[in-house]
Amino acid sequence: MPKGVLLVNLGSPDSPTAKDVKPYLDEFLMDERVIDVNPVLRNIIVRGIILNTRPKRSAEAYSKIWWEEGSPLIIISERFMEKVSQQTSLPIALGMRYGSMTIKNALQELKDKGVDEVLLVPLYPHYAMSSYETVVVKAMEVQQEYFPSMQLTTLPAFYSNPDYIKILSNSIAEGLKGFDYDHILFSYHGIPERHIKKSDPTRFHCQLNGACCKANSVAHHTCYRHQCYDTTELVIAQLGLPSDKVSTSFQSRLGSDPWLQPFTDHEFERLGKEGIERLAVITPAFVSDCLETLEEIAMEGKEQFVEAGGKDYIHVPCLNDRDDWASLMAQWINTWSTNQTLPEYNIQ
Known part of the structure; x- marks a missing residue:
C-alpha cells in the first residue's frame, strides 16, 4: 500500500491586508473547536463583532512580520518540508488548517502520486482542542468525504518525546x-x-x-x-x-x-x-x-x-527548519513507513 505524509500547520492569510485577513480569521474563529459555543452565538461573536474591527488590527500586526517571500509561517513550513523530503523516500505534502493551502488540496496532491496510506503530522507538540485536535478532525472529515479509500494514521503529540x-x-x-x-x-x-x-x-x-x-x-x-x-x-x-x-x-x-x-x-x-x-x-x-x-x-x-x-x-526562535528537527521528523516518518511504529512520549 503506497504511503505518504501530510504535514499540517496552522495557516496564514494570503497577504497582510484586511481584505485577506478577514476570511482567514472568519475560518479560524468560526471553528467550533476554537470558539466552542452555540453556533448562533459564535456567529454573532465572530461575524457580528470581531470581524468588524479585528481584521484591520491583525493586518497591521502581520505587516510588521511579513517577509518578502510571504508569510513567515508558510515559508518556514515549506523549508522544513523540503529538508524532511530529502531524508525520506515517501512523498510529502504540506497543508494548513486554515487559509488557502487546504488539507483537501494536500491530500489530493498525495492521491495524485498514488498514495493511499497517509501519516498525518499535526505540527503541534501538545494536544489541544483548538490546535492538534481540530487538525485531526478536519483531516478525517476531508478524507472520508473526498478520499474514502485512503487510510490515515496520526502522529501523536510529541511534547515529551x-x-x-x-x-x-x-x-x-x-x-x-x-x-x-x-x-x-x-x-x-x-x-x-x-x-x-x-x-x-x-x-x-x-x-x-x-x-x-x-x-x-x-x-x-x-x-x-x-x-x-x-x-x-x-x-x-x-x-x-x-x-x-x-x-x-x-x-x-x-x-x-x-x-x-x-x-x-x-x-x-x-x-x-x-x-x-x-x-x-x-x-x-x-x-x-x-x-x-x-x-x-x-x-x-x-x-x-x-x-x-x-x-x-x-x-x-522556534525550531523552524533546523537540520536536527527535520532529521528527527524524517526518522519518525521512516520508522512508521518500515514497521508502523510511532514515537512515544512519557506520561508522568
Missing part, C-alpha cells in the same frame, strides 16, 4: 548563548480553562489546581496544561537550568471567559517591576515562528517588559 526534548533543549541553549539572563519565561499559547475539562476523558481528573498535573492519569494524554508544564520541566532537567529562574505562562487570550494563567503579558509587567533586568522568552507551543511569536512576543513583549523596568530581552 526524549529525542524531541533534546533538540528543543539544544535550540534553546543556542538561543541563550552569550545572554546572561536573570529569568527565562516559557510562554505557551493560551486556551480557555473549559477546554481542559472538555478534553479530560475521565471528566473529573482535571481540576486546574496544579495538583492534578502531578498525579499520573490517562487525562494527561489530552491535557494541554499538563503537557506545557511538563515540557518546561523536561527542558529544565535536560539543560540543568536553575528552576528558580524559570517560569511558565500563557499568551493570546480572547474574550472574558477564564483562560489558563498566569498570563504572559502580566508576567512581563510583573518581572520588570520586580527587578528582573534580562529576560529570555521561549515559545515551545509552536514549532514554527509566526504572528504569535514574531509580533506578540518578540515585539510587543519586549516593549511591555522594558516599559515595566526591564532592560535586555530576547525571544529564542
Whole structure:
C-alpha cells in the first residue's frame, strides 16, 4: 500500500491586508473547536463583532512580520518540508488548517502520486482542542468525504518525546548563548480553562489546581496544561537550568471567559517591576515562528517588559527548519513507513 505524509500547520492569510485577513480569521474563529459555543452565538461573536474591527488590527500586526517571500509561517513550513523530503523516500505534502493551502488540496496532491496510506503530522507538540485536535478532525472529515479509500494514521503529540526534548533543549541553549539572563519565561499559547475539562476523558481528573498535573492519569494524554508544564520541566532537567529562574505562562487570550494563567503579558509587567533586568522568552507551543511569536512576543513583549523596568530581552526562535528537527521528523516518518511504529512520549 503506497504511503505518504501530510504535514499540517496552522495557516496564514494570503497577504497582510484586511481584505485577506478577514476570511482567514472568519475560518479560524468560526471553528467550533476554537470558539466552542452555540453556533448562533459564535456567529454573532465572530461575524457580528470581531470581524468588524479585528481584521484591520491583525493586518497591521502581520505587516510588521511579513517577509518578502510571504508569510513567515508558510515559508518556514515549506523549508522544513523540503529538508524532511530529502531524508525520506515517501512523498510529502504540506497543508494548513486554515487559509488557502487546504488539507483537501494536500491530500489530493498525495492521491495524485498514488498514495493511499497517509501519516498525518499535526505540527503541534501538545494536544489541544483548538490546535492538534481540530487538525485531526478536519483531516478525517476531508478524507472520508473526498478520499474514502485512503487510510490515515496520526502522529501523536510529541511534547515529551526524549529525542524531541533534546533538540528543543539544544535550540534553546543556542538561543541563550552569550545572554546572561536573570529569568527565562516559557510562554505557551493560551486556551480557555473549559477546554481542559472538555478534553479530560475521565471528566473529573482535571481540576486546574496544579495538583492534578502531578498525579499520573490517562487525562494527561489530552491535557494541554499538563503537557506545557511538563515540557518546561523536561527542558529544565535536560539543560540543568536553575528552576528558580524559570517560569511558565500563557499568551493570546480572547474574550472574558477564564483562560489558563498566569498570563504572559502580566508576567512581563510583573518581572520588570520586580527587578528582573534580562529576560529570555521561549515559545515551545509552536514549532514554527509566526504572528504569535514574531509580533506578540518578540515585539510587543519586549516593549511591555522594558516599559515595566526591564532592560535586555530576547525571544529564542522556534525550531523552524533546523537540520536536527527535520532529521528527527524524517526518522519518525521512516520508522512508521518500515514497521508502523510511532514515537512515544512519557506520561508522568
